[in-house]
Amino acid sequence: MPGTRIALAALALVAVLAAASQAAPERVTKVTVTGITGENLTGAERVIRIRSGDTYTEKAVQDDVLALYDLAFIASARATKNVTAEGVEVTYELAAKGEVKGVVFTGNKKFSAKKLLREAKLDDFKNYDQARLAEAKDAIINKYKKAGYLFVKADFASQTDGTVLFKIDEGPKLRVVRVNIIGNAAFDDAVLKKKIRTKTRRYLILSYRLDESVVEEDRLTLQEFYRDSGFLDARVGLALDLTANKKGIIVDFKIEEGKLYSVRSVTVSGNTLITTPDLLKVLKMKGDTPFSISRLNDDERTIKGAFGHLGYIDCGVSARTTFAGDAPFVDVAYAVREGTPIEVGEVEVFGNDKTRDNVIRRDMEFYPGERYDTDKMELSKKNLQRLSYFSKIEILPEEAPAGTSPRNATVKVEEATTGRFLIGAAINSNAGLMGNIAYQQRNFDYRQPPKSFKDITDGRAYAGGGQEFELDAMPGTESSQMRMGYRDPRVNDSDYSLGLELHLWQQQRETFTERRAGGDVSVGKRITRHAFWETGVAVDNVRISSINADAPADVTSIRGTHEVNALRYTLGHDTRDNFQMPTTGHRITGTVEGSHSAIASDYNFARLRADGSWYKTLRRDRLDRPHVVSWRARIGYMLPESNSDAPIFERYFVGGAYDMRGFAYRGMGPRVGDQPLGGRFMTVGGLQYEWPLAGDYFRGALFYDVGTLVTEPGDLTLGQFRHSVGTGIRFVIPPPLNWPISLDFAVPLKKERGDDTQVISFSIGRTM
Numbered sequence: 001m002p003g004t005r006i007a008l009a010a011l012a013l014v015a016v017l018a019a020a021s022q023a024a025p026e027r028v029t030k031v032t033v034t035g036i037t038g039e040n041l042t043g044a045e046r047v048i049r050i051r052s053g054d055t056y057t058e059k060a061v062q063d064d065v066l067a068l069y070d071l072a073f074i075a076s077a078r079a080t081k082n083v084t085a086e087g088v089e090v091t092y093e094l095a096a097k098g099e100v101k102g103v104v105f106t107g108n109k110k111f112s113a114k115k116l117l118r119e120a121k122l123d124d125f126k127n128y129d130q131a132r133l134a135e136a137k138d139a140i141i142n143k144y145k146k147a148g149y150l151f152v153k154a155d156f157a158s159q160t161d162g163t164v165l166f167k168i169d170e171g172p173k174l175r176v177v178r179v180n181i182i183g184n185a186a187f188d189d190a191v192l193k194k195k196i197r198t199k200t201r202r203y204l205i206l207s208y209r210l211d212e213s214v215v216e217e218d219r220l221t222l223q224e225f226y227r228d229s230g231f232l233d234a235r236v237g238l239a240l241d242l243t244a245n246k247k248g249i250i251v252d253f254k255i256e257e258g259k260l261y262s263v264r265s266v267t268v269s270g271n272t273l274i275t276t277p278d279l280l281k282v283l284k285m286k287g288d289t290p291f292s293i294s295r296l297n298d299d300e301r302t303i304k305g306a307f308g309h310l311g312y313i314d315c316g317v318s319a320r321t322t323f324a325g326d327a328p329f330v331d332v333a334y335a336v337r338e339g340t341p342i343e344v345g346e347v348e349v350f351g352n353d354k355t356r357d358n359v360i361r362r363d364m365e366f367y368p369g370e371r372y373d374t375d376k377m378e379l380s381k382k383n384l385q386r387l388s389y390f391s392k393i394e395i396l397p398e399e400a401p402a403g404t405s406p407r408n409a410t411v412k413v414e415e416a417t418t419g420r421f422l423i424g425a426a427i428n429s430n431a432g433l434m435g436n437i438a439y440q441q442r443n444f445d446y447r448q449p450p451k452s453f454k455d456i457t458d459g460r461a462y463a464g465g466g467q468e469f470e471l472d473a474m475p476g477t478e479s480s481q482m483r484m485g486y487r488d489p490r491v492n493d494s495d496y497s498l499g500l501e502l503h504l505w506q507q508q509r510e511t512f513t514e515r516r517a518g519g520d521v522s523v524g525k526r527i528t529r530h531a532f533w534e535t536g537v538a539v540d541n542v543r544i545s546s547i548n549a550d551a552p553a554d555v556t557s558i559r560g561t562h563e564v565n566a567l568r569y570t571l572g573h574d575t576r577d578n579f580q581m582p583t584t585g586h587r588i589t590g591t592v593e594g595s596h597s598a599i600a601s602d603y604n605f606a607r608l609r610a611d612g613s614w615y616k617t618l619r620r621d622r623l624d625r626p627h628v629v630s631w632r633a634r635i636g637y638m639l640p641e642s643n644s645d646a647p648i649f650e651r652y653f654v655g656g657a658y659d660m661r662g663f664a665y666r667g668m669g670p671r672v673g674d675q676p677l678g679g680r681f682m683t684v685g686g687l688q689y690e691w692p693l694a695g696d697y698f699r700g701a702l703f704y705d706v707g708t709l710v711t712e713p714g715d716l717t718l719g720q721f722r723h724s725v726g727t728g729i730r731f732v733i734p735p736p737l738n739w740p741i742s743l744d745f746a747v748p749l750k751k752e753r754g755d756d757t758q759v760i761s762f763s764i765g766r767t768m
Helices: 001-023 038-046 058-069 113-120 132-147 189-193 212-228 276-283 293-308 356-363 375-388 451-457
Strands: 028-034 074-083 089-095 102-106 153-158 162-168 175-182 235-242 247-257 262-269 316-323 331-335 344-350 390-397 407-415 421-428 432-444 467-474 477-490 496-508 513-526 532-547 560-574 585-595 605-620 627-640 681-693 700-710 721-732 740-750 762-766
Touching: 028 038, 038 058, 038 089, 058 074, 058 089, 102 113, 113 132, 132 153, 132 162, 132 212, 175 189, 189 432, 212 235, 212 247, 212 293, 262 276, 293 316, 293 331, 293 375, 344 356, 375 390, 375 407, 496 532, 700 740
Parallel strands: 028 089, 102 162, 175 247, 262 331, 344 407
Antiparallel strands: 074 089, 153 162, 235 247, 316 331, 390 407, 421 432, 421 762, 432 467, 467 477, 477 496, 496 513, 513 532, 532 560, 560 585, 585 605, 605 627, 627 681, 681 700, 700 721, 721 740, 740 762
């Protein structure tokens, strides 16, 4: 029918036109920005990417709107589309935030406006932003609360002059006057208070200002401590109460201990290589001991370690705990999947940009082709940590499907700074004021000269060989020193060591001037991992001059130049975990030294010396900084036949910053008038406790020193021992100075007539 054909034709035409319109892309003919002017308009136009002539897409327009919202001065943005016969006109309708002419504060007494601006991050605040100002308000309140202003209030508002005003009501400055532990029966107050940071005093004398965040952390710490001690249902509440005068705060930790859960039984299954009784012996949790999640995890690792020691490094251990209904008992069952023994493939070393591979490999306790031993891997890690060359060390088997053998071992390290070039000054209570020019490299390599200036600035020059080198020049008011020392602890990766030293120094003594020039050569050998011997020869030319008229006969009789040569032999044992800053282990040495005309020496004498030091980490804080207790002792004895021929400059002297604090340098022992003569037998020792104060290198110390010096061992009595106690601080001025500073205050508890005491001993910079 004609009508039907016409209708179908019309529909077909519409479909064709629609398809054509879809196929033809819309073109942008005009882009307009409204609502802003000036610099704001210029800034907005920079981020709008759509341009006249571009193909119009909704995504492109939306991307522009999002980019506009990222501009600090934009309060709102939207885009509209107007389709014309020529194409599409796009209009961006924008609104700018109000301009802020500044941020001011009122009511702030504790902190300056500059500090508050920096804390609130409003230094560059130019456009009004409600959300940003709210964040700034919270930051300001938190800063005040950390300083002890618990009831601080703050608010902000726009001013007619275009500024934003922060009104601060600081409230009372609250110090903690009392910390109470309430409801505890299983643990004493003293035990629990050691777990928390909130105190009534800081550094013994300063008031502790309340910090809400720290108090909350302390609450969680106590709760976790209880739960890890077997009180699984323990809860710790917190209450803060003002004192009557509203200037102090009382902190109450309220403890609900609950029941103590104990281990009723421990079973192990799946083990064939190691018997169950042998495994149970090494576990921390046994029957009738408190149940602890941390001990459970430790015991899982212990079982894995036992099999890892045998080469079964894929061994898996899973623990299942069963609670005995309402009774406070727990049954623990460990299921072991032993796997198969794995051999070591290649040992691959990564991350050592400076240190040579051989320096790392020579301290490995395992080798390719042998079975893995997790104990040897841990020992290898400790060997590398002792060197202090690396800030991070990981020794692990490479990732591979279980049962893969052999499997490579990967040693990953991160290099630490081992070299230091220092130009500065040093002051020491023993040696006075000194200049200090020094180059020190604990990981020296004479085969690695700099190839560019960048090698020097990056610390690559003469670094990476595992040797030690030191060059010091220290001109001073009372003492001048020059020294060059080199030591290779593992010559050609062997167990032998070599040490070389040249020195020149001059010291103004009480009634004369002593000048020494000479050198030292030593050779040693590592007997076992910790035991060693060393033998050496020292050659010195000693000149005694500028003798005062009142000098004792022991001084006037040695005017002039002397050759003093000596042989020595040392036997030692060293288990310290770190050679630079030990926290565990000990070092014990015994030395025999002799001088004789047979080796061209002007004097015949012999002496014995024993030195010992011991370190133990009592605990670590939340930043993993150690609290270390240490003990040291030294005994020196000059043999009887040496007395008549030993000059005064070779005798023992005691007193000063490095042996008996509380006494002046060389201030103890036999004297003629006020002139020290030295002695033939000496013994000194001390006990010290160090703890972190701030950062990694600012530490406090408490110490007790004891010692004596006598002419003859037969003169020694208990009454002649001197005693002193004191406190001090140790810290390092950061780069580029890198100055170590020690300051000690010591008071003699027991002294003898004629002793020269000194309350303060200190060292700024490095002195030899």
